Structures are given as structure tokens and as C-alpha cells.
Amino acid sequence: MKDSKTLGLTSPQGGGASLYVHSTESFGSVDGPGIRFIIFLKGCHMRCRYCHNPDTWRMAGAEEKATTVTELLDQAERYRAYWGDKGGITVSGGEALLQIDGLIALFEEAHRRGINTCLDTAAQPFTRREPFYGKFLRLMQSTDTVLLDLKHIDSEAHRQLTGHGNENILDCARCLSDLGVPVWIRHVLVPGVTDDEDQLHRLRAFIDTLNNVERVEVLPYHTLGVYKWEELGIPYTLKDVPTPSKEQVARAEEILCGK
Numbered sequence: 001m002k003d004s005k006t007l008g009l010t011s012p013q014g015g016g017a018s019l020y021v022h023s024t025e026s027f028g029s030v031d032g033p034g035i036r037f038i039i040f041l042k043g044c045h046m047r048c049r050y051c052h053n054p055d056t057w058r059m060a061g062a063e064e065k066a067t068t069v070t071e072l073l074d075q076a077e078r079y080r081a082y083w084g085d086k087g088g089i090t091v092s093g094g095e096a097l098l099q100i101d102g103l104i105a106l107f108e109e110a111h112r113r114g115i116n117t118c119l120d121t122a123a124q125p126f127t128r129r130e131p132f133y134g135k136f137l138r139l140m141q142s143t144d145t146v147l148l149d150l151k152h153i154d155s156e157a158h159r160q161l162t163g164h165g166n167e168n169i170l171d172c173a174r175c176l177s178d179l180g181v182p183v184w185i186r187h188v189l190v191p192g193v194t195d196d197e198d199q200l201h202r203l204r205a206f207i208d209t210l211n212n213v214e215r216v217e218v219l220p221y222h223t224l225g226v227y228k229w230e231e232l233g234i235p236y237t238l239k240d241v242p243t244p245s246k247e248q249v250a251r252a253e254e255i256l257c258g259k
Contacts, residue, residue, distance in 0.1 A: 126169065
């Protein structure tokens, strides 16, 4: 087994546990309820063709220093006056579940401080096998909201888009429903890739089987992160794909959100 540093995992030991952080944002208004302090973690196994943060893909190297839970929460609490009744912290990525041990410590300590927690995930690491599943169940006990990114309902199309199938991701959605954890579903609308109406109807039918979905959001594809691909020397395969029109977004929202 790879060592914990390679996997980006640390032991959940309260405020002394640590996470490999890519960056933070102090005033997020679209990443969960209210105003939120957002923590972007390093590492992701997916290779989404439209990813706007490919600089978060790389796992932490052995030479890199992690940030402790105490340091992160102390930093976040500087902005607590802006959060209001609904705000708090959101942990995103990369893929935050790749650092599940440190994430458990962060969320449990956040709850001890009375801070609302939100997990932004594509759920690619999810499995019901141990030890991950027991850790996931523990994490959900201190998770107030999950932002779940469902990229495509068809597993083969999902694989072509991200490099991975979606069976375990859909299983994560079912697990969250069984647990009753509040979920916001997000779907990135990419013309010619994720906007097929039959597939959108299939996705809506799947969402209808869940009993914990508070919101469904359609996120229009954009090219704001293309420069990062160029800087990293990674070929960008959606170069000729336009952003969706207002009409395309409205149609997707009509199907997925009932608008």
C-alpha cells in the first residue's frame, strides 16, 4: 500500500491533523448555503475534459508541508462575521475525499467550534469497502451539506469525459439518500457532451429516486480555466466547444430542475 503522504491522507487526531491544501477563498457565495470560506485540496484521480482547475490534480509530494486543521479553522474564523446563520466552510478540490482522514478531523473540529460544514465532491473515491466506507459514514456525521457533481448518467460516456465510470458515484448518491444527508446536485452543461435531452431525462429520473436532494443546479460550461491547461502543457480537447446558450441552459434547467 502507498504511504499516507502519497495518498494525501493523515490520521484524524483533532486540530493537529493536517491536509494538503491547494488554495483557499475567503468569500464564496455559490459553494453551499450562505457565505462560505472555501478550502481547495490537492489531488484528483479524474481527468475531466472541462476541468477548470487541472492544477489541483497532482497529489501532494513528499517534500510538501501540510496545513493543520487548527490553522485552517483559525484562518476561516477570521471571516465568521460574514457567514450569517447559514454560512461556514466548504471543502472542495481536486477531490476532497482523497484526504478523507484529515477531512474527518477538520469537519469534527469545525462542529466543535459551531461551524457549518459543506463537502464539494464528485465522489470518485467512494466505495462501500473498508476501510473507506466506515470513514465515509463517520465523515457524514459531521457534514451538513454535500455538493454532489453528477457529470453524466451514462457510465461509458462518463468514462470518456472523466477517465472513470460512474457506478460507484451513483452508489454514493444512493448512500447519501439513505443517510439523509442534505445534497445539492450539480451538473455541468457542455454542448454536445452533457446536454443530450434523453440523458438529461435519465439523470432526472435517477435524481427522483433520491429523498435528500434540496437543490439541482445546472452549471454552464466555460473556458476560464483553459489557460491553466496551456501553462501545464496539457492538450485541451474541448477547444472548439462553445459555451451553452441561454436557451440550452433553460432547457436543461426545465428537465433537471423543473423550472
